[in-house]
Amino acid sequence: MKPETTNFRNHRFAGGAFTALSLLLLLAETPILFVLALMGGMGGLGYLLATATLETPIRRAESRLDAAQRAIDERSASIKAERADLKEKLRLTNARLDTMHAEAEQMKAELRSEYDRDIRAARKALADEFRQQGLALEASYAEKIKDKDSYMLERIKHHKSKLIGDNQQLHERIEQLETLLQQRDTYLLEEFNKRLQGYDADFKNLKDAALSQAQNVGEARAAYEAEFQALRDERDRLVKEVRRLMQPKRFRRNTDRDVVGNKILDFFKSKGVLLEGEDWSERFNHVDYFLYPMPSTSVDQVKAQLEDLQIHLGVFSRPKAVIEDGFIKLTVQVGNQPKAVEIPSTPLTRVEKSIDLANHLRIVGPSGSGKSTWLDNVIWLGLSLWPTANHTILDPKYPFTQWSNIKPDFKNDECVTKIQEIGSEMAERFSEANQVADEHGADSEGFSRYLDGLSYELFVIDEAQDLYRRAKKCDRTLGNRKNELANGVRDSLLECLNVGRALKVKTYFITQSAKCSKINLNEDDFDNAVSIFLGASISYALSTELKDSYSSEKLSLVRAEYVKRKELGQQYLGLISDLERDDLYLFELPRPGFYYERVMHSRPPSAPVPVPPSERAETIDAPMAPSSTKIESEGASTESAPDGTESSTDLAQLLEQGTRCPHCGTKSNTYKRKTPTKKGEVTVRCKTPNCRSNGSFKWKVV
Structure with a gap:
């Protein structure tokens, strides 16, 4: 239902x-x-x-x-x-x-x-x-x-x-x-x-x-x-x-204030700023000078010279300039005057210590500042400080660079390719070091043995700005719209900066301009490098680049010392800035060939003299016998010493002599890995471009 x-x-x-x-x-x-x-x-x-x-x-x-x-x-x-x-x-x-x-x-x-x-x-x-x-x-x-x-x-x-x-x-x-x-x-x-x-x-x-x-x-x-x-x-x-008749009116009395006023007028006249001295008034520890501007003079021109006027007068505070009743009132401090600037005699040992402790060097100087002479000296100083290091010099503007006893290893467009190879090697070294540190620990004996097995590398890039411009030119020639070569040069420079003296790498960056944007880098990229400013770049560094890096008192003292040194006729000066150690000082550049002569005369006649990088490779045209027989005989001689002392000495001499590349026949004694492996082999660099060895080959020495 x-x-x-x-x-x-x-x-x-x-x-x-x-x-x-x-x-x-x-x-x-x-x-x-x-x-x-x-x-x-x-x-x-x-x-x-x-x-x-x-x-x-x-x-x-x-x-x-x-x-x-x-x-x-x-x-x-x-x-x-x-x-x-x-x-x-x-x-x-x-x-x-x-x-x-x-x-x-x-x-x-x-x-x-x-x-x-x-x-x-x-x-x-x-x-x-x-x-x-x-x-x-x-x-x-x-x-x-x-x-x-x-x-x-x-x-x-x-x-x-x-x-x-x-x-x-x-x-x-x-x-x-x-x-x-x-x-x-x-x-x-x-x-x-x-x-x-x-x-x-x-x-x-x-x-x-x-x-x-x-x-x-x-x-x-x-x-x-x-x-x-x-x-x-x-x-x-x-x-x-x-x-x-046209001479600007000066202060006519003979008081101290009139003498200072005339000193101020002479200073502005040397700068092309014409002023007449009208009167002055004193209050507490300041003096107000009333100056009448000539028709071609403005108060902005006066204000632009106040910092140099402070150094010229040697006062702690900067003078002030304002317009008052048609006159320029210049207020100058007269009390608590600083002591007269003393010119310290900077010993070269201090300069050598700064260069030795530096991770990298940035040398900035325009033409005519003694940059080429200083670069030649500092390279020979590197040969003296690190005699076992492999030296590689890149000169992208060859043959317009003046070299004395050293010649570059890579020239012109070769530098664009080589700097990218160096960047890859530095990235590989940095990655390998991190891997070993993660595996054994940064304080372990295994990591210390790894660091002992690394070879010292010294790279000189003269000039980084020309190298970057040459890379951009190659990009335009090849039609690279994304500037692959220029970006590769910039990245390689950064890789060199990232790897420091802890991994036995040091790089000299030489530029004409202190502006890092010229090579597509930032100013803080060089914070771990010691900067050496030469010539006119010293004024730029003190007023602009180093303005926020040091105290105003230290900068003022260095400025005053720089002016005094110039007045004394010191033409070739250098300014070293070490931000890591808060060290800023001036020094006079040594004469040409100073460190070259020191290296040559400091070694006994029997000791091998460090050969410049340009002379470490020579190409032979005559046929040569295979190098394996010579290597084995020399390696056998190193094993004959019972206590190992003579063996290590023979090995050092053998490595200093070097060998020839089995592919192109070029002789070389620079090494990518100088410590022999378990098989008794070291890795030798071959500097011949387009060699079948791809830049390095194995050499059995033990």
Whole structure:
């Protein structure tokens, strides 16, 4: 039974029960209950009638829904049957496709084997045919060559006989020409002597006439010079008078304040700023000087020279300049004056210590500042401080660089390629050191042995700015829009800066300009390097680059010392800035060849003299014997010492002598790895470009 039918029955039962209860209340005597019973009975009868009226259509709707549900169930069963039938057909179709695919693969393999068989047969037939044709052509050409040889032999004999006849005729003609030439020489010599005699007579006559005219000219010239001297004296007198009249007014009294005021006027006059001294007033420890500006002078020009005026006067605080009542009021401190600047005698041992302790060197100086002389000295100083180091010098502007006893290893465009190789080596060394430190520990004995096995490397780049410009030029030539070579040079310079003296690497960066942007670097990239400023770059460094790196008092003292040194005539000065040790001082550059002579004279005659990098490689053209025999014999001699002392000495001498590259024959005694491995091998550098050794080769020394 459906739930709807059950509900209708429940409603009828409830309506009937309510009607019966209402009829029972009609029997009550109370009027209110009677009225309520009557109303309840009528409501119950109405509810029964409404329920009976709605039951019939609801039952009809339920029957229609049942019929529709049965139709849906039948359709669903039919669809399921069709789906199962389609799945079976799909399975049969896939099976047939697999069969057809297998048959196609088999047919393809058969066709491939048949094709290969036909190709082999065709190749064999063509090879036989070509072989026969080749033999025929060879025989034909052999016959033609034989005929041609006999023909050429006849021609040679003919031309040889003709050449002999021509030579005889040529010798006869030469004899005739020599005879004719001798006759003409005799005739020309006679004619020349005749004309020379005539010229001598004419010259004598002209000389006599000129002497008579010169006597008259001398008298006129003496009178003219006397008149000219009188005019010159008058002009000098007038110029002095005009200058006296145009001279700016000075302080006329002889007090200390007037003397300082005139000193200020002279200072500004030397700078091209013309001022007149009007008056001065003193208050506490300051003096106000009232200066009248000339028509071409402005207060901005005065303010631009206040820092130099402070150094010139030797005061602690900078003077101040303002406009007041049409005058320039210059306020100068007069109390608590600093002591006179003393010029310290900077010993070269202090300079050598700074260079030895530096991670890297940056040498900045324009042309004419003594940069080339100082670079030559500092390279020989490096040879003295690190005698076992491998020295590599890059000169991108060769041959315009002046070198004395040293020549660069790489020149011009070679430097662009070499600096990138150096950058890769430094990155590899840095990565390898980190790997060893992670594996054994930074304070372990294994890491110390690794550092002892590294070779000292000294790189000199003269100049880094020209190297970067040359790389950009190569990029433009090659059409590199992203400046791959220039960026590679910049990255390689950074790699060299990242690897310091802890890994036995030191680099000299030489530039004309102190601005790091010229080589696409930042100023803080050189924080771990000692900077050496030369010439005009000293003023720039003190006023701009080092302004925030040192205290104002230290900078002021160094500025005053620099001015005093210039006044004393010290022309070639250097400024060393060591930010790591807060060291800033001036020194006078040593004379040319100073360290070269020291290195040469400090070694005994028997000791090997360090050879400049340019002389450590020489190329031979004559054939040479294999170097393995010599290496083995020298290695055997090193093993003969029982205590190891003589062995190590022989090994050092052997490494100092060097060897030749087995590929190109170039001799070298610079090493990529100087400590022998377990196999007794060291890694030697080959500096010949495009050598098959790719820059290094193994040498067995033990």
